Amino acid sequence: MNSLEVLEQLLEHRETVLKLPTPMPLYAVAVLPAKLSSATRGIEASWGPKVNFQHCIYREDCTEPASSYIIKSQSAGTRTIVNYNELPEMSTEEFIQIADSMPTAPKWFHFEGRIPDVTLQCIRYVRKLGPEHKISVEVEKPNRVGLQELAAEADVVFYSKSWAQGNGFQSPQTFLQAQSSLTPQSSILCCTWGEQGAVGLDKRKMAYVHSPASVDATLPIVEYVRTSSLSSSTEQSATY
Incomplete structure (x- = not known):
């Protein structure tokens, strides 16, 4: 949902600043409480008009x-x-029903990678729908089994610093270089790196792009290092 919020902001910028039309609608595909519950109404109201909730699953x-x-x-x-x-x-079956009900135009499917075994089946189903569809996935928690398999199936992969360090790498460039051979489907790999910003690798040119972190001089930069993969996890803050 964080990615969806960023996309909504980018589309708003595209329309208001660049004066360009919105290229495609944004669909939220998520599991929510009962459709008429106050929690669901609050969630839907918090988004702008560009986000369509018609394909959400409501647990009544x-x-x-x-x-x-x-x-x-x-x-x-x-x-x-x-x-x-x-x-x-x-479930995979629920996702398939949603994917089949969407317009047949080319789409970009973004997966958070929360349940790797289910997500892998969903990605493979999208591949069966046609090569015109693009797939991106988030790979974040180093102790979550199955994320490497998701990365191998995606066109675009977003990695976290904790995933890279959990696999023994201390710089985003060397990490993305190593991942390039493990992600045969991908064209773009990205890795966030805390106070150092983020790095992207365009595999078609093997060219790196670095985007520095946005820093407010009046505020400290705080990075949280996850020390547990359990549902209750303690994070130690470090200020730079």
């Missing part, structure tokens, strides 16, 4: 959305994130 027996609670220790300087989700995750 649930009233609470997936949530994250952040508990900060003032004495230790640590933050504990407790993730809560009572919503049954999307």
Whole structure:
């Protein structure tokens, strides 16, 4: 959903600043609580008119959305994130029904990579629909089994610093260089790197693009290093 929010902002910039028409609609494909619940109405109202929710899955027996609670220790300087989700995750069959109901025009499918085994089947189904569709995927948590297989199937891959470091790399350039041979389908690889910004690799030219982090001189840069992959995880903050 974070990626969807960024895309909405980019489309707004495209229309208002560049004076260009919106190239395609944005569809949210997510599992939400009951359709008429206050939680779902609040989620849908928080988005702009460019996001279409018609392909969401509503769990009518649930009233609470997936949530994250952040508990900060003032004495230790640590933050504990407790993730809560009572919503049954999307199944492959549900995704196939949604994909089949969408317009046949070329589409870009973006997957968060939360449930690798299900996501892999969804990606492979999109491939069966036709080569005109593009696929991107997020690869973030180093202890989550199956993410490397997702990266190998995608056109565009977004990696996290924690994933790169969890695999023994200390710079985004060397990490993306190593990943280039493991992602035969991809044309673009990206890796975020905290206070150093983000790096992209265009595999067609084997050219790197670096985008520095946006820094407000009045605020410190804080990076959180995940120390646990459990639903309740403690993160130690480091200020630069």
